[in-house]
Amino acid sequence: MANNCLIIGGEIAALRATKDLIAYGISVTLVNPSNELGKISKMFQSGISDFAFKKNVLRSHLEGLESNINLNLMNNAQITKIIKNQYPFEVEITQNGTTQNHVADTIIIATGFEVFNAEKIEEYGYRYLEGVLTIFDLEMAFQQQKIPINEKTKRIIFVLCVGSRTLKDGGNPDCSTYCCSYSINQALRIKKEFPSIDVVLMYMDIRTVASHEYLYNEARKSGVLFIRGRVSSIERAEDNLITFYEDTLADSQDVLPADLVILAVGGVPLSDYDEIAMNFGVQLTPNRFVKITDKPVYTSTPGIFACGSACDGVKNVPQCLSEGGAAAMAAIQFLAEKTEK
Amino acid sequence: MIEKIGSVAVIGGGIAGIQASLDLANQGFLVHLIERNPSIGGRMVQLDKTFPTLDCAMCILGPKLVDVQRHPNIKLLTYCEPSSLSGSIGNFSLKYIKKARYVDALKCTGCGVCEEKCPYWIHDDFNAGLTRKDKRGRDKPARKVISIPFPQAVPKLAYIQAETCRYIQKGKCGICQKNCDPGAIDYNQKDEEIEIQIGAVIVATGFDPFSAEKISSLHFGEFPNVVTTLQFERLLNASGPTEGEVIRPSDQRNPKKIAFLQCVGSRNPSIDRNYCSAACCMFAIKEAIMAKEHDPSVEVYVFYIDIRAFGKGFEEFYQRAIKEFKINFIKSRVSEIRENPKNNNLILKYEDFEGIQGVTSEEMDMVILSTGLDPSSHRDFLENCLNLNLDQYGFVITDPLKPLETNRPGVYVCGVSSGPKDIPDTVAQASGAAAKAAILLKDVRNTQIEEIKLPRPIKVNLTDESRIGVLICHCGHNIASVIDCKEVAEYAKTFPNVVYASDPMYACAADTQEVLKEAIKEHKLNRIIVASCTPRTHAPLFRSTLKEVGLNEFLFDLVNLREHVSWVHSHEREDANEKAKDLVRGAIARTCRLEPLLKEKIPLIQKALVIGGGCAGMTSALDISKAGYPVYLIEKEDQLGGELLKIPVLHNGMKGIEIVEELKKKVLNDPNITLFTGAELADLSGSVGNFKGIVNGQKIEFGGVILATGAESFIPSGYYNYGKKSNIITQKELEENFDELDPKTVVMIQCVGSRESEPPRTYCSRICCTGAIKNSIRLKERNPDVNVFILYKDIRTYGDLEDYYLKTRQLGTIFIRYTDERKPEVKIKGTVEIFDEMLGRTLRINPDLIVLSVPLVPKPNEKLSQMFKVPRGSDQFFLEAHIKLRPIDFATDGIFLAGTGHYPKFTSESIYQASGAAVRVMALLAPGYLLSEGAIAEIDQDICRGCGRCEEICPYKAIELEVKAIELETETIKTVKAYVNPGVCKGCGSCLVTCPVTAITVKHFPDKTIEAQVESILLKTEQLDIKQTP
Amino acid sequence: MTQADINLIENDFKPTIIVFACNWCSYAGADLAGVSRIQYPSNVRIVRVMCSGRVDPAFILKAFLKGADGVIVAGCHPGDCHYLEGNLKAEERINNTIKALKVLGWEASRLRLEWISASEGKRFAQVMAEFTQQIKNLGPIKIGINQR
């Protein structure tokens, strides 16, 4: 019975698909480019209100996964060569130097996205100016309880759309969907813990879709300030940072000093989508994400499915979960068709 | 107490009379300027160029003539002879005869047609009697019976010489009346006697050139090619009979060899005219240079006794004549002139010292006699009518300490009437006389003049449409003969903005002015264009008409169709008409863009500051305080007196210390004068009318400043071993210890450290010749046996100082001349060697005393020059605004100059210059406010970026830079903004062109008006949108 | 330049010449030429300015563009200037403009600076006549309004 599925990726979408498939008894080979599962998803756990961020979603997915017999987990592994790009697919996988061929009846691409490297925007001075962090650095700090806030911090500015909605600096022309909610979420956490600090969010459009709107309302109620203007440059003054922007709604001053500037970095497509696309003959969207046909999760090559941030654009957590499940079901249906013949 | 009258009669319309009238009228006194000739201008107006600057006389005198003509406080009484003066100081009554001109002043437009048509000629005294050649080559008088004295005459009216007019004498001819369109000729005009009440009289009768016929050996009037300097001046002048071409009267050929004979009628005891006329040396040098400029190939000789180039800039002018223009100066007096019958050349016999010995003769094409200044023609009027005391030559006797006052209180004198002098001294004296009169009548200022009441001004704001009235003047047929005035008027009417157009016969006639006023009211005109003659003389006339009807005087433009079109294009009628239309169209475009302007009244501080407590400073301070204005007097030393303290006895016997004591007493107990001794002015700020400064820590404010910083004698170290031996001293040291010294043989050396080839002391220090002669007389009078030798280059005892020169020679002082090439030498042993060119060999004298005559050098004035931003000449003395006509003013307004700080001079000269400077301050302070020019520059504070280029370029320092902080979006920057001081700006526009960001505009002449005018002249109507672009 | 010469200028091209005359000297010189009835060609159009230092090179270029065939800037002799140094500034600017026109490869001789004093009526007429003849020889300008 054709029941072998190759899943590429290691984040929430891949885990969801894997969980569904192995629960259905399909043996899954999970090729995870990074050294641990859920490296990026880990960043999406803490949420002030679990309403938007279901707590311990990641933990519930990782529980008992590795020990499952149907799962063949290969960390630090990549698909290095595609030998046959139709059913039954044959690929070459290398892991820690050793390569092996693998035949798979169906493939799910769930490689996720790459975090935009904020250094590419010189004007923001990331890594060069002390006090400029990304939202993920802040999340790390929260998780390791080494929050860089002390009694001297008077104001923290969140800069949105860093590396998203831009044709410049190698950014992602589309919207990265998660940064608005993510940043507001962090802003709320800071505001709750340090009410005296002035938290400002510089935005172009607040896109807290569906239930995440709650976060936006909550933030405004708790005194987070929202300024509509895109920050053009950040400079270091003696003891704080100066952000230059235009407040497009008010004819006010365009300079705002701050002690911490948090860059809401978006996601850009993984550079290796190109090989996957070429080898598997999978079409890509103009922005170089995997192209989905009119049926969700179906790629242009039959038998190959895609879900999560790999396809069509960067997604937030709920979207990744639902797409993971959908990809699993599609794979099962495909396998079922194959086994009938 | 007799009741004083606030008006003054100025007798004599020459440069002296003009200057005195203006100085008084500007202070609010009514002035009756009485001139016996048909036009004012006096001698100066006959000159072509003036020394030492070679300015054209008409260029610098013209504006003053126009100022006098249109000054509301001056009554111009030309062609009038004063007949009697009665009454006493402050309240005189003067009768004068208004000679009949036989021309109606209101109707005559000065068009000159009558002069053209008149067939009879008379002696042309304006051109100094030069004659013209008639068809058959005979010499004929050159002036018509009816004529306008000269093209720029003020008033520009014709006059008829009654004695020679056919109609008046015999009732025949009358051609001029027939040809006079405005009908201004009126043969039955009669002389009238008029009486006026005045408070003071200023005599400025001037002089006539000495009539050279009196010296028969010069054959003036007999040999045609012997002319006077005034005649030669007329030959040189571009508007003279020969249009500036120097020709010989005998055969109209250009002379190739010219000789000037100096001292004709001066320094000549045989015809009892011993005084030196002071000005003829420089006059001759100037004419020699002009002759060379006209024709560089001409050879010019000047036969002289001493070249008396003593004034400021004169010596340098004399050196230029020698070095640059190669004029031969021969120190010898021509004894006899003979004529070569074949070619009317003139053979001169004279004794030549330098060249071959003995008497030689030289054939010249032309001889010019430097006739002296002779006041005698006014003798009987001055003595009998004004009962003034005159000296034997006819000059009014004056006291050296009161050079401007006569024996009759309330009657003042200035100019050549009180002694021979040239124009700068005349102008200074005229102002001084005006000061004395102003002080006398200070309580009745502004009482005689009537304020012209102006109606409520018509409101004209920029946005409403221009409604233009155009007048195309026929000017009789001067314009109409070439231009079809009616057609041009019709053409003007075709323009949308022109709502009224007419072509009057005489736009400037009084009746047309009334018609214009009616038209303005009826058609609600807000712009006026008159196409007639030159705006320089007629614009003020039309402007006052506009003012009388309430329209702003700047909404006016005048197109010159007469001088610039009809008179110069009479043969190209069709082109001339097209040009007329172009010019009128240009004016329309310009007038559409004119804006109403107001002359701002800027309040000023009615206090004065005098720097320098010498004789000049004290005189100025006293005069100003007597005129009613508080004065601050600052003296650097600890006590007043200055250089005069160091001169025990003056040349006229007066004691220096006595003069100072008298002045000091008056200054000390004059409550109006605040004295600071041992003090200096610090950090001056502000400009004319509103100066601020600090002296001894005290803040003072003042409106006008007089610099009287004085001069001190030069220390001749390095000259003739001075300082090496005790018996080599300067004249000053001789005077200081005159009593201790009893020398047997004295050698005085002149020009020690002065008249040098390199600046700063290239000048002649004017007073050292007289100083040396004074000391020689004192030595001789004390001990007749003392031998006194004076080694000199030129003895420059000008004017009545010549008497002292005569006296010292009579006492036996020996004069030996030396030249720069062979200067005397003072050996270490003390002997003096000198080459005597008369004897042709070197003399050796061993005197027991050597006295060096050293020049005066200015007291340190570097700091003041920078503080007041007033320049210093290459001779380090202060540099006045104009050497000739404004010797006591600076280019920067509100700052004046007096005393030896201007140039070395005698005490009496310092005194009248000090009074002159005082009247300038009075004229400045009298109105209590300053009137801005109206058409001045304005800087837009937003656009200006403070680069400072306009401040650098402004000749009047009218632009000041101010540091301002400007709020910009995210930073405030320190920036500089320039702004124009309305009181000082003259509106020349140089700053506008240098401004890189076009932030400056000049009112009345902004860029857009000039560009619009040029554009509309060039583009025919259909290509043009005349209306005011937004 | 006698009377006859002026009438002899025969070829039919009629240049237009703009003269920027300073109010105190050159304009007065033009008046004197008028008073003395000295004839000169009628192609000259005089624009009165307070000082030759007031004339901006932009006026000159605009005049040429609007169709002037020749431009003269007339001012007082050095030292005579009513505003002390206006004429010296004018000399500097006009020489610069002439140099600029030469750089452009244009007939810079169509622009000229003249010193004319109040008593030089005859010289004013001479300068006008001689300049008009010089412009006649150069012919009409080949730029601006004429060319369109």
Add this chain to the structure above:
Amino acid sequence: MIKSDTIPTKVEISSNTTLSIIRDCFQCGLCTSICPLRKVSKYNPRGIIHSSLLGHSLGNDDLTTCLTCSQCFEECPQEIDFPAFIRESRSKIVLNEENFAHNNIFNLLQIFMAEMTESGMKFSFEGEINSESSIAYFPGCVDLFDQFLNLKTVKFHQIGQSAMNLINKVGIKPNLLSLKCCGHDAYWTGDTELFEKIRKYNEQIIRKAGISTLLVSCAECYYTFEELYKLEGIKIQHISQFIDQHQSKLEFKENLTKVTYHDPCRLGRFMKEYESSRNVLKNTGASLIELANNRKNAICCGVSSWLRCDDQSRAIMLRKLEEATQAVGNDGNLVVGCNKCYAHLNCVLEDKKPQHEYQLKVKELGIFVDELSNKNN
């Protein structure tokens, strides 16, 4: 406040060539905040785009203030060419003459040159030239600047002379082309008709000269000939590129001067040529210290096409001098590769002193290198 009735019912954006440039803008405000003018004035490119899209016509002030330095286009997330939009709008209306500095004399000179049918500018420099050479050199309007900017310390003629020296030093005898002004200012102030006229003439002369490379000193000429002219087959080279190419042939005196470099907008942001000048300066042995804002972030020198030299532009110039002084101190050199920047910065240096105390020298690249390079090796 925009009254409702003023909004035009149907704004035809896509078909309108000018508005289509700014059609993609999503009003993020980055251009306004990065614009150098925004630091010193209320200038608001985003606001201008916004009101234009609503159909309002732009006033003279809005159009003449923009320096067209393209810093906004460089950073705009939607790659909107605001300078091109400004240029197109300028060509729609006649700019008010008062906004041009120096009484608009340079614009008049351009019109003058355009009208003169048959000749370009005559240059005279010492140094050998060869009219058949395949390399041509054009210095720009240097001589005209000398006549009308009358700066005391600067002779623009020297720009051409130094370039000639350098060209001869590397052993080349250039063909000194007599072109008209390249027309950059006419193009950028919207007078496209005038620009076309000048371009036609210049192109004809360049083609007739049969050259392979056209060497220019001024960044604006380099951009204009490269981008706006149709000169296929002819390589346009800026002086910095030329020296960089012939580095080896030049020898330099021992030189310790500290130098910093200003990237002219037309050379840097427009033509993306940042490195050539830097290589040249490093090669002279001088120690090159970068300005705080350099390469693509370099701040404009303050004025473009002689428009509106006012408080704001001077504030920008002073900021540039401040940056340079902080980089190399008062005795250092600020080197620029463009005749215009050279003119503007030297002009503000000669302003009255209470304004500022900057004493550093502003030098044109060619002159700086010529002074340092000694004999031809």
